[in-house]
Amino acid sequence: MKQAVMTGPGHIEFSDAPETPPGQGEVRIRVRQIGICGSDIHVWHGSHPFTPYPVIQGHEFSGIVEAIGPGAENVPTIGSKVTALPQIVCGHCNPCKKGRFNICENLKVRGFQADGCGRELYNIPAERLVALPASFTPDQGAFVEPVAVAVHACSRAGNLRGRNVVVLGAGTIGNLIAQIAKAQGARSVLVTDIGDHRLEIAEQCGVDHVVNTRVRSLKQATRKIFGEDGFDMAFEAAGAEASLGSAVEAIEKGGTILIVGVYGKPPVVDMAVVGEHEIVLAGSMMYWRADWERAVEYLETSISITPLVSRHFAFDAWTEAYRYIDANGTDIMKVMVDLPG
Ligand SMILES: [Zn+2]
Ligand SMILES: [Zn+2]
Missing domain, CATH: 3.90.180.10 (Medium-chain alcohol dehydrogenases, catalytic domain)
Structure with a gap:
């Protein structure tokens, strides 16, 4: 062998x-x-x-x-x-x-x-x-494994139905989170990245909106796309300090930012804003067996x-x-x- x-x-x-x-x-x-x-x-x-x-x-x-x-x-x-x-x-x-x-x-x-x-x-x-x-x-x-990572992250976010969702980072995991959020009934999903190629792939997978944050800031983009409604759920799948900082700046007060990305070095975050805006920062690590079983179902039915x-x-x-x-x-x-x- x-x-x-x-x-x-x-x-x-x-x-x-x-x-x-x-x-x-x-x-x-x-x-x-x-x-x-x-x-x-x-x-x-x-x-x-x-x-x-x-x-x-x-x-x-x-x-x-x-x-x-x-x-x-x-x-x-x-x-x-x-x-x-x-x-x-x-x-x-x-x-x-x-x-x-x-x-x-x-x-x-x-x-x-x-x-x-x-x-x-x-x-x-x-x-x-x-x-x-x-x-x-x-x-x-x-x-199944990477889809299970995304399923677990979405389960950590609670019920996504009817919510506006931002996914920062359009790599494999960010892409899959966006697709699953949509499948779970999110109203509108925006995916951001600093590379156009990955954003094009997100579009091919049917994501509602994509923005290159080298061209337009997250705050400007979400104002234009979500208007007064804003967004109260973000998945940080880029593992980048600037990306996390932009989510803290743009998310509505009381919103949740779920950390899925892997950071090469500890990011600096404006914790004064996190505190005053009652932002919830939460982690997500791999998966459980139930996430794998759901991942198989999503791959059968709704994930491209x-x-x-x-x-x-x-x-x-x-x-x-x-x-x-x-x-x-x-x-x-x-x-x-x-x-x-
Ligand atoms: Zn892996
Ligand atoms: Zn143990």
Whole structure:
């Protein structure tokens, strides 16, 4: 079995590994396709603070059940399409005791602090599996993970029906949040970015309004688009200080800003405005199983992902995939790695 080991920043080695049968409670998956996400790119650059090397990357994937280990229960039959949650949680810390496994004090994520799915055969505990509809393409299966991130973020925002919503950052996660907010009945959704290409993709996905905040400030744009109604919900998916600051400045008093982006350094925020305007700043971290199940439903019914897939690379061209991402910067959305078989 071939596997892709990242031995250090910028270096992937392909090696042969023994085909171990699935252990107690495990299932063996033949991996079909892997999505590359922003966090993976940080590991490639050596700028991910919590990932030691060597590491097998990959946490967004689709595959086929190939073998079922002893004691693995309620498992989709052999040949079924599946994906799987990448979290490894302790089950006994305070957040885990409250059922908030996504913020486990001892959280490990496959592809970062544990080996991920970057290999032909992947043994994983059966309870992590999520069954996919037979109609799903490998692209759709690999998109369940990022869609679940967006589903979880929207659930943290409460009921979006009838509300005006701003999403800052038109990358994959921002795009998906905008689509889900719309599917959940938001009245009007504005997506902002500083790159026109990503905004064009958001338009192709049916988002109501897009604005390049290099051309027009968020405050000006939201005044023009929402008028007196303003907006009381913002998702900050850019991970940029200026973007967060513009949301604090433009959102109506009492509004909520949900932090989804990853910040390279701690942003400076005008907390005097946050205090006086009773703005709620809240976080969102990964997802729960229920978010994955809803993500599958959204992918079946209302989410358009075709415009988000920038390019496919073969498994043994994973390094070229990263070089392509590095060369094309913000023009890239989702890059996929395809496995043989
Ligand atoms: Zn991801
Ligand atoms: Zn825990």
